[in-house]
Amino acid sequence: MSLWIAITLMTGAAILAVLWPLRVRRGASAEPAGNEVASEPALADLAVYRDQLAEIERDRASGLIGAAEGEAARTEVARRILRASAEAEGAVGAGGNADRRRRVAAVAGLVGIPLIAGSLYIALGSPGYGPQPLAARLEARPEQSDIAILIRKVESHLEANPQDGRGYEIIAPIYARIGRLDDAARAWSNAIRLLGSTPQRQTGLGEALIAQAGGVVTTDAKAAFAAALAADPKDPKARYFLGLAAEQDGQPQQAAAIWSQLAADTPADAPWLGLVQQALARVGAPVPAPAAGPSAAEVAAAGDLSPEQRQQMVRGMVDRLSARLAQNGDDLDGWLRLMRAWTVLGEADKAKAAVSDARTHFARDDGALGRIDALARELGLGS
Template sequence: MVSAPLFAAFALMTALAVMAVLWPLSRRRTERAAREADLAVYRDQLAELDRDQAAGRLPPEQVEAARVEVARRMLAAADTAPEAVSSAGNRRRMAAVAALVVIPVIGAGLYLKLGSPDLPGLPLAQRLAAPPDGTDIAILVRRVEDHLAANPNDGRGYEILAPVYLKLGRADDAVRAYAQAIRLLGSSAELQAALGEAMVVRSEGMVTQDAVGAFTAAVALDPKMPKARFFLGLAAEQDGRRQDAAAIWGQMAQDAPPNAPWLGMVRAALARIGAPAAPSAAAPAPTAPGPSAQDVAAAASMTNDQRSAMIQGMVDRLQERLNADPRDLDGWLRLARAWRVMGNEDKVRAALSSARAAFPGDEAAAARINATAKELGVGG
């Protein structure tokens, strides 16, 4: 039920509203009072004319003309319609009744229909003191803030509060909270990466120099920290260093376990800058049959005819597969090495040339092809 103090507050506010309406009405002169005041003035004017005539200050004809004019005005004032006066008074009374009765009645009816008169009062102090139910985030945040105001060296409190600030869109508060947590708890890869992320949110997606510093500190503490590495790649992309971004994200894709939740985001970033999405080291892409380094080494112990037959069969199968699907850089490099074992330098050059044609504009692929060419002695 609504408490008595609350009803008293409602009554006081209603009374103030009514007085605001009635006060100007009560100060207006009535039409009757105005008419009586006018008649009193005219009577004084007639008496003044009589005194001027008796003293000889005005000629008789001017006194008579003035007396006629004053009399005319008195008649006009006396003939003011009482209905008009009564109508004006009725309007004022109706306004007073509306202010005193109708408005409070309508307000009470709306409250009973739309409000919650049976809901018990719950002041803020009681809400803060009540056990948390997990539904009022603002109350939970306020409790932690009050706790930190009383215990400013509680680094764990800042660590808990910072991500809540970030979810609530309070990026500035989140940055300050993470900075306090690092100051009190010491630097860690997780806290530094979270601080950098809050800075990126605060700058609306731009990786600022302060954020780069935080991500760099995180990577120094944990070289495999995915969040920090990703944002450092994003910083490189925003700076126009697409090759550096491709190197960072490509290495992340190679290091990623197959079920890494962030692997899709990394591959999308690589696709955005036109870099190939390297397969993860934990889940290497299947390769087609072809002469591996172990196969070539084993062939050295065979007779010339056996070795030639074995390698030729592997090379032919690999060549067929690469002709059907040329987007296999490892396959082309393996083919070039196989032709070198077989002593066919023209075929080595042809395999490397086909690899370059399959990966136009790919700087990472070109670097590997040139390194293989140098290794096999056929130039860059």
């Protein structure tokens, strides 16, 4: 709001700069406006010439110039004075139409200034966007801070506590998302160094390195995925990128083998399944049917079954999942898969029960609750 007040005041001051000199002067109004001015140049000249005469007189008196030289200089200046005096007398006032000119000038100020300034400001300015001094941004509460400031705060925290591996782990994926890939890779390396290697950290590092290299799976990235795979042989991300590495190394068969295996192990609702299938199609390998979490053997067996038997088998698998989650409910993805599976099987009640069980289990985890509710909405299960 204060910006608009400032803009109004500034515009007013600017208009005043035009109007103030135009105001009619009481004392001078008797004098025709044109006359006083037209004669003035010659008068100003006269003042300079008189001053020059005085100067010559001074120089002569102090002996700087001789009497003859002084006389010659005086004559010359005197000639200039005569000419200027003649001009001063011969000057004619312009006058006329003074009031109309003042009105035009006043209108130019009153209308022209806001018009020019306003239209340009609309084109160039961002009136809704206040100042953002760094100190104030740093002092703002975290929930009001922008992402850049939050990153900066984590950074200064890490500068002071360079051994805090958790900090690096938090900031690494954020770096990756905003495109600061060097920093992302460095943060993942630090997290691995300080907290130890996990598949998640290794694949994060590998991904950052690939993005940095413009999509090429470098040796370092490959090493990171290999480390991830060593800890968890099923890690889908590591397997996908190792397949990509094989493809880039000119070994499409090997890539196809890795990806086929991966696709076979991938649940049907996994978000990355499409990516794997595309990759398989790219290297010309057969794309296996999506699996709903069963092992490859089960899928192969399912092909020989009748629809009822297949339904039975799927039910069995979902029941197994449900039982596993009842024992250990920490697997959020499992819960989501269960919700989806019951819905697909037409068991809306069981699906709703899965939603409420999952919600109870993750009651203290806002992120998980959000995902559960989102999927419930998507599946039409209410919330």
